[in-house]
Amino acid sequence: MLDQAVGMLPRSEVVIVDDDPEDCLWIERCLRRGSGSLLQARSANSYGDGLSLLNSRPFEGALIDLDLGAQSGVDLISELGGRSAKTPMIAVTGRSSRFMDERAAEAGAYAFLEKDYLDFDRLDRAIRYARRAHAAETHLQELAHNALQATAAKSEFLARMSHDFRTPLNAILGFAEMLESQAYGAHSEARTTEYAHYIAESGRHLLDLVNNVLSLSRIEAGRYDLKKVWLDLAEVLPPMLRLVAGTAAKKAIKVDLVLGHGGHLLLADQTALKQLVVNLLSNAVKFTPEGGRVELVTGIVDGELHVGVRDTGVGMSPAEIDIALSPFGQIRRTHQVSQEGSGLGLPIVKSLVECHGGRLVLRSRRDHGTQAILIFSRDAVSEAVSNDMSVPPQGAGQQSA
Ligand SMILES: Nc1ncnc2c1ncn2[C@@H]1O[C@H](COP(=O)(O)OP(=O)(O)OP(=O)(O)O)[C@@H](O)[C@H]1O
Ligand SMILES: [Mg+2]
DSSP: OHHHHHHHSOOEEEEEEOSOHHHHHHHHHHHHHSTTOOEEEEEEOSHHHHHHHHHHSOOSEEEEESEETTEEHHHHHHHTTGGGSSSOEEEEESSOOTTHHHHHHHHTOSEEEEGGGOOHHHHHHHHHHHHHHHHHHHHHHHHHHHHHHHHHHHHHHHHHHHHHHHHHHHHHHHHHHHHHHTBTBSOOHHHHHHHHHHHHHHHHHHHHHHHHHHHHHHHHTTOOOOOEEEEOHHHHHHHHHHHHHHHHHHTTOEEEEEEESTTOOEEEEHHHHHHHHHHHHHHHHHTSOTTOEEEEEEEEETTEEEEEEEEOSOOOOHHHHHHHHSTTOOOOOSSSSOOOSOSOHHHHHHHHHHHTTOEEEEEEOTTSOEEEEEEEOGGGBOOOOOTTOOSOOTTTTOOBO
16 A cells, blocks of 8 residues: 555656766666665766756756766766756765865765765665755755845835935925025015925925835835724725825816725725725826826626726836836836826835735736726635625624734
């Protein structure tokens, strides 16, 4: 029974690189000799064959003869990338000489075996050890790589943040100094009011920036305290729409709500949902020229709840979508739309919806409008309830962590 089960398991492939076919056969035989061995051998009889086989995909392990005719197994181990190679490598030799083991280890071999003393147990142990050490090393390399990337991203973020802070700050200082120095003689009341207006405007922009940076860092540090409750979208969405109605009206943009989610409730933090939806709506209004249309649409797709904002605005190319999703990423346009804002809205939306276990999907085409969809997974969506809400869903109205 056990033998049968073992027989059905996939056998792990070990590559043997040896220019002597007899030695290859001997190592293969050793590998097979263990009772219930799950190791299967693949042989390569030259440096070149070994290189292409081991570059093609990962294997359980590779046993590399250090003496490959005119070429050296140590060089092969190095060329394959040593400890960064796809497959953990073990050096094998028939003619051990002083320091050979050290040279093999330096090139990236995890173990050193002499052919005269080969048997299944030694091979099996060396392969298992090499595999574990290789997995641990790969994991460490990934962590180091991620840490480096995170540091680089943080530095870029700080550089962009300093730049974006400096612009309104310079405006505030410039106008304040002009008031202070009375540069052009005593200012008229109108001019003083105008300067004070610029100062206040830049100050508000700076405050928005600080608030957005704080929001983003709180969300990314996992310190955004979500108070999730079951929300009825038919109730909570209309007031959000009204928040952009004034700006939309000034540009003669028609804003509509299209509810297609059929009475399902959404488990979400109400303040966060407002931040999500209002960010998307204000983008849609901001980047849609006069006379356009903006719709807030809900729907259920494959059990997931979609809350989408679509507009008939300037749209984005695929490369511009990537820019839009990066912190401070704003697309420079020459006409039609304003450049107000800090470029933090979409990164906040993306992180915040991900905190809810959902995701943000952006679909857009230059000059053909944009569709930004918040997708909430099934476990955040209740069964449909009748409109009179007489049958509340499980846990409705209760908070959950
Ligand atoms: N609906 C949209 N249509 C066209 N471009 C958009 C749309 N939404 C976002 N963008 C582009 O993506 C950029 C980033 O958007 P994001 O919301 O992150 O920042 P912002 O609106 O410029 O500033 P903030 O939201 O911080 O006030 C925008 O500057 C704009 O160029
Ligand atoms: Mg925005």
